[in-house]
Amino acid sequence: MIQKTFGQALNEALTIAMEIDEAVFIAGEGVGVSIHKDPNMTTFGLLDKFGPGRVKDTPVSEAAIAGLAVGASCMGLRPVVEIMFFPFMTLASDMLINHAGKLRYMSGGKSSFPLTVRVKAGVGFGAGSQHSHNLESWIAHCPGLKIVWPATPEDAKGLMLSAIFDPDPVIVVEDMMLYRMPGSVPAGDVRTPLGKARVAASGTDCTVVSYGAALHTTLKAAAVLNEQGISCEVIDLRSLVPLDKACILDSVRRTGRLVVVHEAVRFCGFGAELAAMVADEAFAALKGPIKRVGAPKIPVPVAPTHEKIFKPAPEDVVRAVREAMGKEGHSSGPSATN
């Protein structure tokens, strides 16, 4: 294990993938020459290492970038393309939803699309809602796509490698708030399997499921709750599709309680699927209401005073868990608004 930042771990994953497979190339706006000269950026130094033939800077053309990935992967290459920020995924969404996710099916299984789309997500850098809008539930709703969201440097590397060499289209969400997070990372081509969640903290009273930056908010809350004598089992989803249902259901069947935490808008967010799944398949085990911690239904704001309202904090998770435990008056907070 070596110490690396989250961004360096992603960078190492791309480096390894390009070294071991000629079919891997990367493309996007500034993946070669970037305004940032920062080793914590995923594509740092790749242009120098692999040259302009395999590291392609593109125009500002998200639909074409996504089409490039779909078409090239159908020809057997392994494209790794970047959609700079999650809100711009809208511009690539026809190519991803109607093509990457459907063409294999409609070919009767003749074609496959081993592509990877990198997208930056996250809340809290003050750029506002046209640069910041977590849309993981869009992707998760659509057939034919997979989506992963690492929360640690180790998984950043391991999930990126698995995504690149997976035979299906995979969206890898890079949480901008984590790029500088340090952690130990195994050397070499070590992959985190898709569809396997990680128990980040085991506990007995309440299951709390999260992913990405929100996982760290959740872990802070779990520590506070521990002091209050409430033991949380914190699950780091890592992969939203495929989803590790067994891990979640097994935990809830033991704790009898579920809280979901993410930074996306709560209404119709990914947490809704987890809550609905548990309210069906683990209903008999439930001892209290399923709580969801997420953003209120507003665009990501700019002002620091407003960002605080938007972004779930440890206190919000603590309150939600206590409510799930029946230890507090029910309140679903501003996020209830739809």
Next chain:
Amino acid sequence: MIQKTFGQALNEALTIAMEIDEAVFIAGEGVGVSIHKDPNMTTFGLLDKFGPGRVKDTPVSEAAIAGLAVGASCMGLRPVVEIMFFPFMTLASDMLINHAGKLRYMSGGKSSFPLTVRVKAGVGFGAGSQHSHNLESWIAHCPGLKIVWPATPEDAKGLMLSAIFDPDPVIVVEDMMLYRMPGSVPAGDVRTPLGKARVAASGTDCTVVSYGAALHTTLKAAAVLNEQGISCEVIDLRSLVPLDKACILDSVRRTGRLVVVHEAVRFCGFGAELAAMVADEAFAALKGPIKRVGAPKIPVPVAPTHEKIFKPAPEDVVRAVREAMGKEGHSSGPSATN
């Protein structure tokens, strides 16, 4: 009340809106001259009535069509634009999600966008997944937008009129399977308020929530269940955003059970939000698992034998309700796959 088809009711709504307000215009691909010459089509005859100045045929340019609506509404007009089929909403999604839904907020409330987007949805016309892909949960997840989905001719007219004269962006989903459905429709400018659900059948044992064509599948199932001695309260949502939470929660608090039925993919579908909301806010009243009836996570297929697998049938609803009632062995069916 006059007898009209669903399509004629929509057509009447547009006619009335254009008659009473000069600011209303319609635009889209074939909203003027259409390959269909069918009075059941929403825009039938409007070009002759109102002329090419107010009925604008456009090129095949979904982003520009949506941008036209956003920009013109910001200038005080009331655009009613068509995105022909739901999968093409992806091409308009930047304009709708990042602009129609966010620009008012980011203007600090200075600007408003009274636009209406008509989109055709539905499963079962054999065209396949690039023409058929219900994405209501995408819209419902995003701030600043409203979305309605009429299931009867009366509401088709009433919701369309409310949408056009609402001060905010509203997406009106036109279920293609319903265009020819007859029903009685009130004369004149009669509007169905946004955010008010309708109890389509009252009952005591299980609350079943649905919308659009799926509502009729649900009503068929309710009749069958009645004969089996199970009394369903069927709620026609009509409006997904704003959502009539009170109506749903009140019903579930009486019945103690919830089943949600829609034709969209079940995983991360709109039903997940309803289930999650109830599993939180009405948990104490729940007597059994919350069941969701929806499509399996596959692209909308083409072959008749495959469409049957995709599209929820009355039997599926019957089974789900019986499971919710604890009258049958638990099974979550193919739609469980993610």
Next chain:
Amino acid sequence: MTKNPIAPDVRIHLYTQMIRVRKFEEQIVALSKESGRLPGMQILANGQEAVAAGIVSALEPADVIVTNHRSHGHLLTRGADMNSLMAEIMAKETGVNKGKAGTLHLSVPEVNALMTSTVVGAGPPLALGAAFAQQYRCAGGITVVFFGDGAAAEGSVHETMNLAGIWKLPLLFVCENNCWAGAQRHEVHCATRHISGRAAGYDMPGKSVDGNDVEVVYHQAAEMAAYCRSGKGPALIEAHTYRMRGHGEQDHQHYVDPAELEIWAARCPIRLYRQKLLSDGVLDTDRLQAIDQEAEVRAAAAVAFADASPYPAPETALTDVYVQPPLS
């Protein structure tokens, strides 16, 4: 451009290709009149056969084509098997895509008809990726993408042309300008008469040709394909033609001027070429009839094959979404 004369066997090939497409689609016309035989819409290339035959006949086996909702001509001339194509149009298990494509999404990778999209304007960005892969692998081969005059209005086409122009990709854009996008006349959906005029804005050559003269199309395709093959970059051919049967079989063209239809009927690419081959003495009426006959028989056999095939088993609806399906 110097047009070297086309060898007789090639000319016969061009004619044969066109008539096979026509006869194949005539079967579809018949089937679409019987309710329940064909799922979805039926969109035909009738009147545009010369574009498919002229372009595709100028290609090499390694070349890739990407097509759209009006694909029958492109696929048949590329060598797709008639039986499995007809079976797919009927959504049968023996279809080229196991009944999962239907008529709108037919793809035939085995003959390098790599991808088809019925999302208007989606073909070019998909083709961009295919052409990039050809350049990346230095494997030779070019990609040809067919799209309509209506599709030219989509932003994706612009993004693709710009990127192909920058990267100098071996990508041949073929715009079939058939005067219509749905019920919208060309001038309702396009700011200029000729789409080829846009090519210069992407640093590529662009030519408009008579899309109903198969030899003109063939010559232009050969020239442009050679240009793309040589590494000089992308090129655009705009083929002016006409959609004889309306947008689809459900379209009765109430909005179309019958006189206009007559004019174009007189310019039917197959009729014109038949006359030419006769007057040039390349074929006599007997050989022509034999070719037509053979095409007719072939198409009828395809329908028989498809009819004899079952619909796919219901449970197969759940397969082929992923190569590695999610566990849960």
Next chain:
Amino acid sequence: MTKNPIAPDVRIHLYTQMIRVRKFEEQIVALSKESGRLPGMQILANGQEAVAAGIVSALEPADVIVTNHRSHGHLLTRGADMNSLMAEIMAKETGVNKGKAGTLHLSVPEVNALMTSTVVGAGPPLALGAAFAQQYRCAGGITVVFFGDGAAAEGSVHETMNLAGIWKLPLLFVCENNCWAGAQRHEVHCATRHISGRAAGYDMPGKSVDGNDVEVVYHQAAEMAAYCRSGKGPALIEAHTYRMRGHGEQDHQHYVDPAELEIWAARCPIRLYRQKLLSDGVLDTDRLQAIDQEAEVRAAAAVAFADASPYPAPETALTDVYVQPPLS
């Protein structure tokens, strides 16, 4: 085109506009060096002031402008209040958008700076709607949309130009070609040197001009605005200029050739125009200093105003999403 000489007061106005933008942004540069003063990124028009001043000064009050992420010049020359603009850039409650826009989404409807989008390429489709409303109401007035050379690669720009060309909308496209899109040089993101060459493909006039000569820009704007106003349809101006401080304040231009920066520094539109006005005797150094001084004082006052303003109250984050908020 015959350039009638520009009246002295207008020339002074043009200079004053440019220097006000420069001084305003110099305050932002200073603030961005202190951590925590400004949320988000800081994207400046430094070096491009002549485009904003030249174009906007040729407009009438009823005209609408739509701008992008590099908006300060457009908004200030259009008459936005400096105090509330600076307050908004700091996301303060007294900001022109109540602290909900921040620097990237500033819109000032009260001066017809109707909409701003930082989604590259989104301005044109928004402007399409504004121009349509002007045509629909026969109210007169044109819409001007500012976008970059990078944005020209987005499909939305193509769709808009085509539709504006068909409907003959009063829409003036202004492409600020500043040689860069992020860290990508023009030739990396655009297939041709001049974007104006695309105008013909949409049946509209297109001109490339020296974007650092404010009078050249002003003349071209007056001509094209008159064209759009006359009902002839849309037009395109491409202004060649340069982005002097990199993409944003966090960009230290490690990838930019210093020699290139020097060349353009020497062509600073403000310096050039100052010299011209002096040599033409329109202004003397004293009056110039007074104008510069005034701009400096004004900008400093804006910062003071913004500094004195609080951040918006937390709960106001939940308002202004809808005109008629959902009940539940």
